[in-house]
Amino acid sequence: MPERTSKPVLVAAIAGAFGVKGEVRLKSFTADPAACLDYAPFVDASGREILHIMAARPVKGGFAVRAQEVASREEAEALKSTRLYALREKFAEPDEDDFYQTDLLGLRVCDGAGAPLGHIKAVLNFGAGDLLEIAGTPGTRESWSLPFTRHHVPVVDVSGGKVVVQDIEDYLPGQGRDGPDGEAATS
16 A cells, blocks of 8 residues: 655645635646535645635636635735645545555656666646656656556556656657657658
8 A cells, every 4th residue: 555645735726816706716636626625625735724615616617716815806816826735634545556646746767677767757648648757867858758557657656656667668758759869760
């Protein structure tokens, strides 16, 4: 079972003011957008409570929220881009082979022989599945992406602080499908 971290989990952000009475517009980052509201009161990255919801309603692109800490449109607008986190204790323990994205960030990336290949910088999804953005790979300044599949990432050891990857040649910068100059290889 992976060791749970105590760092808060990003669940939403304030997208700006909504209306003229001091409501804020929340943009949810949870799989079910309304689920972000279940994690209130929201905290900042250090775990300090920063937003207590008094009322919420769905609006286009998110939720309009009245909060104890916001009394005017100006105050709501000043909070734009504030990231809203939930305390980790509010989340269920993930099933085996399931991971919270926050648990993957910063893990060391190694090949099967244990050679270091960098660390996980981000978990991305553009609609075709999760990708791990890997940075700090020796010999390259660029970050690169690898499909987060059991084939490419056969070992995820959160408590050990690492993932093991394989068959990555086509994904490394300047390698694989593109030639060393970045031009497509011809057959």
